């Protein structure tokens with residue numbers, strides 16, 4: 171049957187298996203194999219293959235090797251940005267448990283082509299966002315107006331709940347915060363924080379899949395404060411695009427979420 | 439293309455909503471629910487979904503018998519909605535003995551069943567459910583199962599009832615291929631609902647190994663939305679015949695083989 175969804179973009183996706191009017195930017199991705207899950211496409215080359223297939227221009231990325239290996243640090247990312255300068259932009263992973271090591275190389279963010287900011291993963295590093303070891307990284311990001319993609323989660327998470335983001339944002343006004351996943355379980359609190367600060371954004375990664383979430387986000391914070399993210403190569407680019415295209419918002423708002431906002435955020 | 443949603447919920451969840459992230463790790467987030475069939479139908483219209491096999495969420499949140507009644511009440515509002523019922527051990531509740539249940543299913547147009555074993559404190563094994571599950575195998579009646587009580591339970595059920603038709607649903611967004619590839623490989627009547635099949639390149643990789651007849655389109659509404667799984671299917675760029683099988687052909691065939 172024909173859908174009543176009036177979106178020209180949704181029709182375009184159905185006809186082509188991808189969008190044709192514009193290319194999408196994914197503001198929350200990783201790279202490489204990970205524990206827990208089998209994935210058939212994961213390295214930089216395979217990600218580019220999937221990006222081409224689904225109409226993704228660029229992934230803002232922090233590889234699994236960076237998240238979990240403090241020896242290789244951001245090496246895999248830097249290689250990928252060198253090989254595919256238009257396809258990967260980087261978040262410099264900062265592990266607060268080894269903060270001195272990461273502070274030592276922090277200038278790479280300014281000197282290596284492709285970096286747009288930093289990635290913090292407090293739950294997995296078991297270190298709270300407002301802990302002392304993050305302070306210098308925040309100051310650096312604030313000084314240069316960097317984007318920080320920080321993992322956020324609800325369910326009473328002691329490391330990166332919306333209340334931690336609130337504390338950070340009340341202090342730093344020049345950096346930009348993407349609340350990774352928008353703290354599932356505490357979306358209402360995330361919305362409150364995003365509405366309180368001009369420099370804090372919601373991220374669709376994971377949470378987009380639930381019924382009505384995209385509509386609610388646009389209604390509560392406006393389409394200018396939301397970015398499309400997928401956690402690729404955990405997940406398929408198409409699923410998150412579908413959550414946006416089949417939501418009850420305008421195609422202009424869909425463009426902002428799927429591309430426009432991320433493009434603006436990356437400009438320093 | 440015709441879409442038949444193999445599994446959608448109507449009614450309000452006791453908690454809105456207990457959402458599986460993976461197996462028994464839950465997230466509790468507020469989703470847009472469909473309290474009544476009309477709201478689900480409106481969302482199906484919006485997304486171009488023709489039909490749906492539904493359950494009422496009180497089947498999980500309240501009690502199976504009440505949920506079954508509510509499911510039939512909502513499904514009766516439209517011939518696009520098909521009821522599915524939950525089951526309990528016939529040894530305690532005789533209404534679930536096959537000779538009582540099957541005529542009831544026939545009368546109410548129910549072709550598929552669901553089980554929430556640990557929630558209702560029973561085992562889906564030969565000791566507890568032997569007669570009913572044997573009869574379901576004989577009549578090709580599909581059983582929807584979620585790994586929310588652990589994947590081991592699904593493995594154990596299939597070890598004892600290898601011919602049972604099982605549609606695995608509501609398994610969370612984390613990739614579960616290491617759990618369900620072996621089941622699909624070992625048991626010819628195991629199918630995967632695509633609603634939670636979000637893993638990168640998942641549909642393409644799955645069909646390259648097991649063909650296009652073992653996936654059935656689903657929304658798992660309201661824990662998932664319709665648009666994600668629809669776009670994932672189109673985004674797979676499989677050949678049109680394969681897309682059609684997954685979107686509606688496979689579930690149509692599975693339900694046509696039910697002998698009641």
Ligand SMILES: [Zn+2]
Pocket residue numbers: 198199200350401
């Ligand atoms: Zn992530």
